[in-house]
Amino acid sequence: MKTAEWKRxxxxxxxxxxxxxxxxxxxxxxxVHRVLFGVLGEGSGFDKGTYIWRVVMPLFVPAEDVVxxxxxxxxxxxxxxxxxxxxxxxxxxAEAAGGLPVSDEEALGEMVSRxxxxxxxxxxxxxxxxxxxxxxxxxxxxESLARAKAGTAxxxxxxxxxxxxxxxxxxLDEGGRDQAVGQLDTWCSQTVAALGLRRLVAKVRTISCVxxxxxxxFPVPAAAAARQSGRTTRxxxxxxxxxxxxxxxxxxxxxxxxxxx
Amino acid sequence: xxGTAVHSEFAAEINALSDSDLSTEVSYKDGEVVPxxxxxxxxxxxxxxxxxxxQAAYDLETGTATLTPARIxxxxxxxxxxxxxxxxxxxxx
Numbered sequence: 575m576k577t578a579e580w581k582r583x584x585x586x587x588x589x590x591x592x593x594x595x596x597x598x599x600x601x602x603x604x605x606v607h608r609v610l611f612g613v614l615g616e617g618s619g620f621d622k623g624t625y626i627w628r629v630v631m632p633l634f635v636p637a638e639d640v641v642x643x644x645x646x647x648x649x650x651x652x653x654x655x656x657x658x659x660x661x662x663x664x665x666x667x668a669e670a671a672g673g674l675p676v677s678d679e680e681a682l683g684e685m686v687s688r689x690x691x692x693x694x695x696x697x698x699x700x701x702x703x704x705x706x707x708x709x710x711x712x713x714x715x716x717e718s719l720a721r722a723k724a725g726t727a728x729x730x731x732x733x734x735x736x737x738x739x740x741x742x743x744x745x746l747d748e749g750g751r752d753q754a755v756g757q758l759d760t761w762c763s764q765t766v767a768a769l770g771l772r773r774l775v776a777k778v779r780t781i782s783c784v785x786x787x788x789x790x791x792f793p794v795p796a797a798a799a800a801r802q803s804g805r806t807t808r809x810x811x812x813x814x815x816x817x818x819x820x821x822x823x824x825x826x827x828x829x830x831x832x833x834x835x
Numbered sequence: 836x837x838g839t840a841v842h843s844e845f846a847a848e849i850n851a852l853s854d855s856d857l858s859t860e861v862s863y864k865d866g867e868v869v870p871x872x873x874x875x876x877x878x879x880x881x882x883x884x885x886x887x888x889x890q891a892a893y894d895l896e897t898g899t900a901t902l903t904p905a906r907i908x909x910x911x912x913x914x915x916x917x918x919x920x921x922x923x924x925x926x927x928x
Binding site for chain 1: 839842843846849850852853854855857858859860861864865866867868869870871872873874878882886887888912915916917918919
């Protein structure tokens with residue numbers, strides 16, 4: 575699914591009580607802290623159907639790609655949407671967004687509970703260990719990190735998991751939880767940058783303009799009216815000076831009425 | 836394309852089974868599940884079990900294509916740690 579198609583499908587059905595940002599086929603909720611929450615449309619190689627993912631991605635493990643290991647497909651692992659009806663696609667996107675955890679803490683708690691019975695996947699134990707650190711459960715974190723480090727690495731990326739887990743274990747031993755959290759936050763920032771994500775909601779700029787829509791008390795010549803309104807009499811608009819907080823007409827400020835010419 | 840049509844029909848049949856233990860078109864990279872098209876990832880036609888703890892993988896082959904040792908090695912290198920030795924099964928229509 576192309577980005578424009580995804581935006582057209584997702585934008586109308588995402589909850590209006592949140593701020594959403596788009597990045598390719600991913601819509602994610604702002605602000606972004608330590609866990610990414612979103613909805614992703616994953617195309618099929620076989621037809622025009624789309625898998626809809628409820629995205630929950632721990633950002634405190636360094637990553638250069640969107641990772642879906644902690645996410646779920648809506649409708650089950652084999653269910654695609656949009657092949658025959660756009661309505662089912664919209665419903666799936668709404669369902670995915672509506673079921674997202676409301677906070678990092680809730681998501682971290684779910685990771686810990688999912689990882690509780692996890693098998694030998696050291697990636698799971700790494701995430702669970704860091705989640706325990708962030709939740710303040712240091713003893714449980716050390717147990718999970720010991721599992722993440724256990725055994726022999728068979729690939730370079732497994733060696734990196736072990737190195738990271740050792741670094742966090744050392745931080746807990748030597749500098750305490752704060753030092754470990756500081757390292758995890760550094761990795762969060764790296765992942766956010768690598769994925770090109772925004773973290774915060776854009777500030778809405780407000781300008782103070784009292785009675786800007788009130789008509790003048792007396793008829794005034796067009797040139798004078800233009801001076802009062804701060805605009806030229808031509809259709810073109812006067813640009814804001816560099817560094818000025820006053821928006822030009824091209825920005826999102828109120829559209830000041832021009833005097834009749 | 837015959838191969839694509841076969842894969843599409845196969846995916847539809849898997850979906851019709853409504854078996855929550857089966858997932859179609861799952862991509863892995865370095866032991867993580869990633870979106871389709873992620874550079875360096877491998878795409879599996881069907882995965883059985885939890886995606887972080889897969890129990891088997893199925894590759895649908897059509898025509899003269901076969902599941903080669905190189906392809907198996909590529910799949911294994913990207914499966915989650917601890918699950919590299921799961922059965923990787925070639926299936927044919």
